[in-house]
Amino acid sequence: MSHPVASPTVRTAPAGIAPMGIAIVTPSLNRRDFLRQTMDWTLAADPGGLEYVVVDGGSSDGSLEIIRERAPQLAGYVSEPDGGLYDAINKGFARTRGEIMGWINAGDFLFPDSLAVVREIFETHPQIEWVTSRVLSFLDEKGRLVEQGVHQGIARDSFLAGEHLEGFSKGRSASFIQQESTFWRRSLWERAGGRLDTSLSLAADFELWHRFFQHALLWSVSAPLGAFRRHADQLSAVQRGEYLAQAESVLRRHGACPRGAVAQTLSVGLRRSLPRPLRSSATRLGLFQPAPLCSFDAGSQSWRLEWL
Known part of the structure; x- marks a missing residue:
């Protein structure tokens, strides 16, 4: 492969x-x-x-x-x-x-160096409590890596407002959190309840991310970590509507309200395309929240923390 x-x-x-x-x-x-x-x-x-x-x-x-x-x-x-x-x-x-x-x-799949990368980041940066990859990776049914894309980070306020859940608000939605590329410290798991909510048959991962965000920022890592296999009979495809409905119930339970089409599309669009020198001004105007990133610096051969 x-x-x-x-x-x-x-x-x-x-x-x-x-x-x-x-x-x-x-x-x-x-x-x-x-x-x-x-x-x-x-x-x-x-x-x-x-x-x-x-x-x-x-x-x-x-x-x-x-x-x-x-x-x-x-x-x-x-x-x-x-x-x-x-x-x-x-x-x-x-x-x-x-x-x-x-x-x-x-x-699903873990990249060969994924666990070593995650461990080095946690050991190097004790303030980081959970991470996900910026690189969204997908396999076909045979297990071949067939697609990759890069997202612009996931800000806490944006996630809690429903920006990362398709169909919750009118307008465009931002990238989801890829579960197989997400890792956390046990201390965060325990503070957030130490369990997945089994009353949710499909969206307990989304509910767990919501609880994690109550305690810590999510750092998006520049390295690919895991890949999701797409196949015909997977639950996320067959019961996609029910997954989205369960995830929406999590947001509404905690007071999130859908945004209008213009506000939602503007926030997502700015995150994807706004030049870095202008992002601080957009943040001050309340147009979008910066997201924490953990990027690999080739010069120092180390992990650098920044905001995008």
Whole structure:
């Protein structure tokens, strides 16, 4: 599999300091072929110290054989009926202790250097509590990387106002948060409740991001981290309308109101196209909020924090 966007070279933790542990959970139900690839990709991304837990919902397609073959490389696995995707993820995280957390669904992909990049950023910048990639990456059904795009960052106020949820407000919407490219500190997870909301069958990820934003800014990283696989029978495609409705209910529950078409389109358009020298003026006028970025500086070979 070729990867047109390479991850930056990363450095190890300073001598005498143990690297941060990384807890990754994969939930799966009857996804044997997709599960095999995702497990191998995730294990290949291990920079050392990976706690990888697979939670199978009692599959009948031979998935357990795939898991057992890789069991020596896992921190643990479960194969039993559960309450759905988010119950499975909660169950998996409860079995981990790593300070860096994230989940990768069966079929999706982590870039080879992704976990090393995320760990270096968290170790270098203790003020950062969660990150996502600026690079939105997509696989086809065969697992080939077929599409990538770059977003302009995600500001807290913009997310909480519904700017990043398609159809919530009139006018254009901004980029979503790609779940497989998002990682956080366990301390943030615990402050935000330490669980995914299982009352939401589809949009518990969106609800978790909303809770995270109550406590911390989301830093968008210049490196590609994960990729989403598009296939015909995935829940996000088959039940897209229901996902959007659940996410909208999260926003409305917390008092968000849809914007008018002009205000929404202006905010999104300025974020995508306004030259940097003019952004501070646009911020003072209340036209849009700057977003925090974590970019790789080739000259210093380090991660630089900035606002866009």
